[in-house]
Amino acid sequence: MTSVDALPTPFELTPETTALVIIDMQRDFLLPGGFGESLGNDVSLLQKAIGPLRDLLEAARAAGILVVHTREGHLPDLSDCPPAKLQRGNPSHRIGDPGAFGRILIRGEYGHDIVDELAPVEGEIVIDKPGKGAFYATELQDVLTAAGVTRLLVTGVTTEVCVHTTVREANDRGYECLVVSDCVGSYFPEFQRVGLDMISAQGGIFGWVADSAAVVPALALASTPA
Numbered sequence: 001m002t003s004v005d006a007l008p009t010p011f012e013l014t015p016e017t018t019a020l021v022i023i024d025m026q027r028d029f030l031l032p033g034g035f036g037e038s039l040g041n042d043v044s045l046l047q048k049a050i051g052p053l054r055d056l057l058e059a060a061r062a063a064g065i066l067v068v069h070t071r072e073g074h075l076p077d078l079s080d081c082p083p084a085k086l087q088r089g090n091p092s093h094r095i096g097d098p099g100a101f102g103r104i105l106i107r108g109e110y111g112h113d114i115v116d117e118l119a120p121v122e123g124e125i126v127i128d129k130p131g132k133g134a135f136y137a138t139e140l141q142d143v144l145t146a147a148g149v150t151r152l153l154v155t156g157v158t159t160e161v162c163v164h165t166t167v168r169e170a171n172d173r174g175y176e177c178l179v180v181s182d183c184v185g186s187y188f189p190e191f192q193r194v195g196l197d198m199i200s201a202q203g204g205i206f207g208w209v210a211d212s213a214a215v216v217p218a219l220a221l222a223s224t225p226a
């Protein structure tokens with residue numbers, strides 16, 4: 001066990017009870033032509049998280065901790081997509097429409113999959129989720145329980161939508177969450193800042209926040225035999 005220099009207090013890192021959760025680092029959110037851009041967003045703002053997240057993923061793999069990737073998306077017939085989600089907003093393309101990388105946010109399409117830099121390797125868990133939160137209508141809690149995981153390093157996109165929703169869901173289920181600040185991304189710089197502040201405020205109301213420069217060496221230290 002070692003501790004990460006985090007806000008609002010140090011976060012204890014115990015490799016055997018910790019998982020790295022990487023939320024929705026999918027081409028549809030990160031590359032031009034996908035769902036994120038169809039909503040009017042500048043996708044380059046999310047791409048900043050890829051480099052630090054790749055380093056964190058490598059550190060997690062070296063430390064042997066559980067790695068969980070999630071993907072937001074729907075069945076080809078959209079039967080798992082509530083009409084409210086389908087109709088929300090005024091996008092140039094809706095979920096299920098043809099986009100630059102296949103049908104937008106549809107499972108099995110190229111755009112629905114994870115960017116090459118962060119592609120899962122054998123043995124890593126991939127959770128397909130129809131909602132914003134990674135616990136809603138998925139097997140995530142069962143997977144974590146079976147692995148004895150109670151502490152999550154949370155990363156991915158977007159900070160204020162799927163990351164926040166997942167952290168709040170996890171918090172209510174009793175998990176301790178550390179959000180890695182440079183490994184999450186938002187289309188809105190002010191949401192990135194405030195979204196992170198909201199997590200560690202009030203004595204850590206939803207969890208902890210630290211950057212990868214604090215987490216990566218702690219992972220290496222925590223997994224080194226004494």
Ligand code: TIU
Nearest residue numbers: 024072157158161162163
């Ligand atoms: N639009 C937006 O900020 N996010 C999403 O739609 N999904 C995720 O955050 N993954």
